[in-house]
Amino acid sequence: xxxxxxxxxWEISSYEKSEDLIIINTCAVTKQAEQKCRQxxxxxxxxxxxxxxxxxxxxxxxxxxxxxxxAGVNAILGSSDKYELPLYDVIHGNESLHxxxxxxxxxxxxxxxxxxxxxxxxASDRTRAFLKIQDGCDYGxxxxxxxxxxxxxxxLSPEDIVEQASTLVASGYREIVLTGVNxxxxxxxxxxxxxxxxxxxxxxxxxxxxxSIEPDVLDDELIAVVADSEIIAPxxxxxxxxxxxxxxxxxxxxxxxxxxxxxxxxxxxxxxxxFISADVMVGYPGExxxxxxxxxxxxxxxxxxxxxxxxxxIRPGTLLAEQVSSDKTIxxxxxxxxxxxxxxxxxxxxxxxxxxxxYVGLECMVLFEESQKGVHGSQKYSGYTRNYLRVSVTxxxxxxxxxxxxxxxxxxxxxxxxxxxxxxxx
Numbered sequence: 001x002x003x004x005x006x007x008x009x010w011e012i013s014s015y016e017k018s019e020d021l022i023i024i025n026t027c028a029v030t031k032q033a034e035q036k037c038r039q040x041x042x043x044x045x046x047x048x049x050x051x052x053x054x055x056x057x058x059x060x061x062x063x064x065x066x067x068x069x070x071a072g073v074n075a076i077l078g079s080s081d082k083y084e085l086p087l088y089d090v091i092h093g094n095e096s097l098h099x100x101x102x103x104x105x106x107x108x109x110x111x112x113x114x115x116x117x118x119x120x121x122x123a124s125d126r127t128r129a130f131l132k133i134q135d136g137c138d139y140g141x142x143x144x145x146x147x148x149x150x151x152x153x154x155x156l157s158p159e160d161i162v163e164q165a166s167t168l169v170a171s172g173y174r175e176i177v178l179t180g181v182n183x184x185x186x187x188x189x190x191x192x193x194x195x196x197x198x199x200x201x202x203x204x205x206x207x208x209x210x211x212s213i214e215p216d217v218l219d220d221e222l223i224a225v226v227a228d229s230e231i232i233a234p235x236x237x238x239x240x241x242x243x244x245x246x247x248x249x250x251x252x253x254x255x256x257x258x259x260x261x262x263x264x265x266x267x268x269x270x271x272x273x274x275f276i277s278a279d280v281m282v283g284y285p286g287e288x289x290x291x292x293x294x295x296x297x298x299x300x301x302x303x304x305x306x307x308x309x310x311x312x313x314i315r316p317g318t319l320l321a322e323q324v325s326s327d328k329t330i331x332x333x334x335x336x337x338x339x340x341x342x343x344x345x346x347x348x349x350x351x352x353x354x355x356x357x358x359y360v361g362l363e364c365m366v367l368f369e370e371s372q373k374g375v376h377g378s379q380k381y382s383g384y385t386r387n388y389l390r391v392s393v394t395x396x397x398x399x400x401x402x403x404x405x406x407x408x409x410x411x412x413x414x415x416x417x418x419x420x421x422x423x424x425x426x
Contacts, residue, residue: 001023001025001056001082001083004085008085010088019048019051020051020092021054021091021092022052022054023056024037024041024044024053024054024056024057025057025082026041026055026056026057026058026060028059028061028062028063028145028149029058029313030310030313031313031315033059034059034063037059038070041055041067041073042070045071045072045073049072052074052075052091052092053074053075054074054075054088054091055067055070055073055076055077056076056077056078056079056081056082057079058145058146058149058150060076060077060078060079060082061078061079061103061106061150062145062148064076064078064101067099068098068099068101073099074091074100075087075091075099075100076099076100076103077102077103078102078104078106079106079149079150079151080104080111080113080151081103081104083113084102087100087102106148106149106150106151107151107152108151109136109152109154110152110154111154112134112135112136112154112155113135114132114156114164115131115132115179116130116131116132116164116167126172126173126174126403126404127174127175127367127368127403127404128173128174128175128176128177128209128367129173129175130176130177130179131161131164131165131168131176131177131178132156132179132180133155133161133178133179133180133183134153134154134155134156134180134182134183134186135150135151135154135180135181136150136151136152136153136154136181136182137150137152137153137181137185138152138153138182138185139182139214140252140319141241141252141253142250142251142252142318142319142320142323143251143284143312143313143315143318143319143320144315144318145317145318146181153181153182153185155180155185155186155187155188157188157189158195158196158199161196161199161200162199162200165200165203165205166203166204168205169203169204169205174206174367174404175205175207175209175233175367176200176205176208176209177209177210177211178200178208178209178210178211182214183210183212184213184216184217184218184222185217192221193210193213193217194222194224194225197222197225197226197229197232198225201229201231206231206367207231207232207233208231208232208233209232209233209235209388210226210232210233210235210236212237212239213236213237213238214238214239214254215238215239215259215260215264216254216255216259218238218266218267220266223266223270223271224270226271226274227270227271233386233387233388234271234272234274234275234386234387235274235386235387235388236267236275236276236277237276237278238260238264238276238277238278239279240260240278240279241253241279241280241281241284242281242284242287242291242295243294243295243297243299244257244287244291244292244294244295244298245257246291247284247287247291247295250284250329251284257298261298264276264302264303264304265303273386273387274387275305275389276304276305276306277304277306277307277308278299278307278308279308279310280295280299280307280308280309280310280344281310281312282309282310282332282340282341282344283332283334283336283337283340283341284312284320284332285312285320285324285329285330285331285332286329286330287312292340295344296343296344299344304351305351305352305354306348306351306352306355307344307347307348308348309341309344309348310341311334311337311338312332312337314331352418353414353418355389356389356414356420359385359411360411360412360414361410361411362410362411363408363409363410363411364385364386364389364391364408364409364411364420364422365385365386365407365409366383366391366393366407366408367383367384367404367405367406368381368383368402368406369382369383371401371403373397377396378394378395379394379395379397380392380393380394381393381394381395381402381403382419383402389420390419391409391419391420391421391422392419392420392421392422393409393421393422393424395424407424407425408425409423409424409425410422410425
């Protein structure tokens, strides 16, 4: 969106300056996400009384009638409508008290609109670029609104992806993160994700990272491509959702715990230093205490290094919402959800510390991204290893700006934020 607008003559800046047009891209994955979006929208409107406010993204696609009731919103654009450039000129000149609403039926959308990072304005920005290769999802999990918010699965052509990646490399980016709703489902005229990765290895980037991949498409071919590569990061985020087969069936997921375990073990056996993280949902309606304990034991025995834990959110229009409203499913008590979340968060922290401990005393290549002032005139720099471990080093301020540099660091320990600490090797 920013690239399209900048090419049309709009000047891009931050909203703190009370700009002519402010675009708010929203999320609707949970009730909490929607609540945070509403709070942020109202704050931006208060802080920028003279600006035109455009709300877009998944929340706009799913709930335009809710957003139109927020005073100060000038336009609501759906997931595909946000790329229609003429709309922004209309919005800028619109004096009506009623917001313009343009929300197309996303299920009919066959195009995929490119999404990528803008050319970097400074060295600190030239680290990781994000490149969308796929959009939408055909999986139909019982709890998920993504098919309603983003439409059917569709993929960008390999030629367009390689061209955009080459442009990002020419702009100075050192790492490209491939994004999408379900990038493991990437397919374009016979080209699947593994073949696309081989093409992208030739563009000259230092690192390529896969953002997230479903377990049923983490196949042997993809694992082999990553294992053989010095460029593709040994890092997978593999959503699990539940470690109980009964709950997985209720969720309409495409695997059971045995299949998930098999794919994870294949990855860590084949790929050196492979870091695997997982999404885990607690409190899915009908989840019993026994189901939770089954999940805990399952996760305990897996070589997963990090857990993203969240409580189930019942979304309107989903199969789960229909089941709950018909009293076919028992909702888990919120206090019990919090207890289960706490247990898994502790387990996840322990697993990450165990994984990090392997690297103490070793040398790692770190792509530095940012810095902050330390104590006694020092500067604290931080960045990521190939397998996505965050590392910080402390240097004198006279050391200069490390952002965008890939440098060797001797790992010495960890800090209170589950990050590694180390010493730069000159």
